[in-house]
Amino acid sequence: xxxxxxxNPVNFFTSAIAWTAVVMTLWFxxxxxxxxYLSLGPWLGITPTEANPAPFFSPDKVWLYQYVIMxxxxxxxPWFFLGDNKRWYWWSVVGTVTIIEIVYFxxxxxxxxxxxxxxxxxxxQTSLQTPNTFTFDQYIEKVWTVAAVLAVNILVxxxxxxxxxxxxxxxxxxMNFFYMANWPKVRHxxxxxxxxxxxxxxxxxxxxxxxxxxVESVMTxxxxxxxxxxxxxxxxxxxxxxxxxxxxxxxALGSAVFGTLLFAVAxxxxxGLQFANQRVxxxxxxxxxxxxxxxxxxxxxxxxxxxxxxQRNYFRIYFHYTYFNVFRYTYLQASTFFPxxxxxxxxxxxxxxxxxxxxxxxxxxxxxxxxxxxMNSWTTIINLISIYQRLxxxxxxxxxxxxxxxxxxxxxxxLATATVPAAATPAVVPE
Numbered sequence: 137x138x139x140x141x142x143x144n145p146v147n148f149f150t151s152a153i154a155w156t157a158v159v160m161t162l163w164f165x166x167x168x169x170x171x172x173y174l175s176l177g178p179w180l181g182i183t184p185t186e187a188n189p190a191p192f193f194s195p196d197k198v199w200l201y202q203y204v205i206m207x208x209x210x211x212x213x214p215w216f217f218l219g220d221n222k223r224w225y226w227w228s229v230v231g232t233v234t235i236i237e238i239v240y241f242x243x244x245x246x247x248x249x250x251x252x253x254x255x256x257x258x259x260x261q262t263s264l265q266t267p268n269t270f271t272f273d274q275y276i277e278k279v280w281t282v283a284a285v286l287a288v289n290i291l292v293x294x295x296x297x298x299x300x301x302x303x304x305x306x307x308x309x310x311m312n313f314f315y316m317a318n319w320p321k322v323r324h325x326x327x328x329x330x331x332x333x334x335x336x337x338x339x340x341x342x343x344x345x346x347x348x349x350x351v352e353s354v355m356t357x358x359x360x361x362x363x364x365x366x367x368x369x370x371x372x373x374x375x376x377x378x379x380x381x382x383x384x385x386x387x388a389l390g391s392a393v394f395g396t397l398l399f400a401v402a403x404x405x406x407x408g409l410q411f412a413n414q415r416v417x418x419x420x421x422x423x424x425x426x427x428x429x430x431x432x433x434x435x436x437x438x439x440x441x442x443x444x445x446x447q448r449n450y451f452r453i454y455f456h457y458t459y460f461n462v463f464r465y466t467y468l469q470a471s472t473f474f475p476x477x478x479x480x481x482x483x484x485x486x487x488x489x490x491x492x493x494x495x496x497x498x499x500x501x502x503x504x505x506x507x508x509x510x511m512n513s514w515t516t517i518i519n520l521i522s523i524y525q526r527l528x529x530x531x532x533x534x535x536x537x538x539x540x541x542x543x544x545x546x547x548x549x550x551l552a553t554a555t556v557p558a559a560a561t562p563a564v565v566p567e
Contacts, residue, residue, distance in 0.1 A: 137339060137527055140314035141307045142228045143215055152211065159207040167203065174206075175199035188277075192248045192285045204240055208233040227306040235303065236351055238296045243355045245289050250363065250498050252282055258491030300344070307340035315530070322533045331530045335523050342520045346513060353506035360506070361385055364499040367492065371482050384496065387478055388504040391471055398463055416445040475500045 138145035171177075181195030182188075191197075215229045216222075256278060262269050315322065315332045322328055368384045475497055482488050488496075 137311060141224050141310040143218060143222065143225065148215065155211050163203060171199050176202055188281045190251060205237060208237050224306060224310050227303055231299065231303050235296065235299060235348065238292055239348055239352045240355055241292060242289070243352060243359055245285065246502065247359045247363065248285065249282070250495055253498065254491040254495035256491070257494045258489055261490040304340050304344055307344070308336045311336040311340065322530060328530070331527060335527055339523050339527060342516060342523065346516060346520065349509060349513060353509045356502050356506040360499050360502045364503050367496050367499055371479065384475070384478060384500055385503065387474060388500055391474055391504060398467060416449050
């Protein structure tokens with residue numbers, strides 16, 4: 137699943153985590169020291185003004201973005217020479233780093249927008265309470281400031297969507313060629329065609345989506361926890377508790393831990409049921425396929441029994457999802473009111489402005505959502521576990537000593553000399 141696309145997957149992902157820790161440490165210890173020598177901020181940065189006191193591309197922000205980009209692509213260089221699977225280097229290594237860089241950019245946009253909306257709503261509140269404090273030109277200038285940032289962000293998001301689509305298909309292609317290169321060893325397994333055609337697509341899509349969500353959640357926490365902690369200073373007391381330093385951060389963390397444990401206990405049986413569901417569906421589908429070419433197959437009695445197995449498993453899934461959804465939707469609806477209850481004393485006493493109120497709601501939502509990653513992704517994780525179990529069982533049938541790698545199979549020179557039976561050899565897919 138991973139070795140067909142990534143070079144030495146264990147070493148690759150372990151070194152990626154270690155490299156991230158190193159560059160973050162260097163940034164906090166010496167980022168400001170090396171800035172005068174390497175930063176492009178003085179040439180590319182936007183100077184702060186009264187209307188835009190914290191521009192998105194300020195000189196110090198340009199240096200931060202430059203440092204992140206440099207660190208990411210420096211990590212790619214050694215992997216051009218390392219590893220035994222260089223066939224997909226530009227997609228698996230460079231493509232992964234590029235997508236993560238874009239995720240980081242979006243998190244930074246979210247943090248900047250949180251500050252912008254705070255100032256903007258404060259401007260609205262002041263204007264409504266004290267007319268003519270700001271001119272219409274100042275108001276429009278504030279809107280144009282955010283429009284410029286969002287225009288750049290839209291272009292980046294469109295590019296990222298295009299890149300993601302190709303990235304997922306390249307990963308699916310790598311897995312497909314890997315399994316087809318070893319097809320004679322696994323073709324007898326029940327549902328082998330589904331594993332190659334459907335599961336490879338689903339696995340690459342879900343893993344990429346969950347992986348990026350994890351990365352985005354971690355980045356969001358790094359950026360927004362300090363923001364939410366500082367905003368907590370504006371909260372005088374919590375209901376029934378009193379004053380707590382960083383109160384909103386602790387509320388977000390506590391609610392996320394409680395919700396995650398609740399979902400894990402309520403949905404503990406669902407992965408096994410999803411796995412069983414794929415098996416009964418595969419058996420039913422296989423008999424129908426045989427029935428297309430052989431009249432003696434897919435007889436009513438056989439089909440009735442196979443479909444009854446499908447029905448029985450689906451009804452079990454529906455039952456377990458019912459009580460799972462009771463806990464799920466109850467928690468999600470209740471959690472919406474957590475920040476409003478926490479802010480209650482500060483709202484009724486007028487201790488915060490409308491702009492700070494909006495900043496707190498947005499920052500709390502970002503931090504809480506990141507803390508609740510496992511909970512929010514639980515149904516997707518359930519599906520991924522069942523797909524992983526199927527593909528893992530599929531790969532166990534391939535003897536390691538006779539393993540053929542995808543990069544060899546995707547080479548026309550290999551196809552010209554391969555001993556794969558003609559009936560099992562697919563057509564070469566063009567670039």
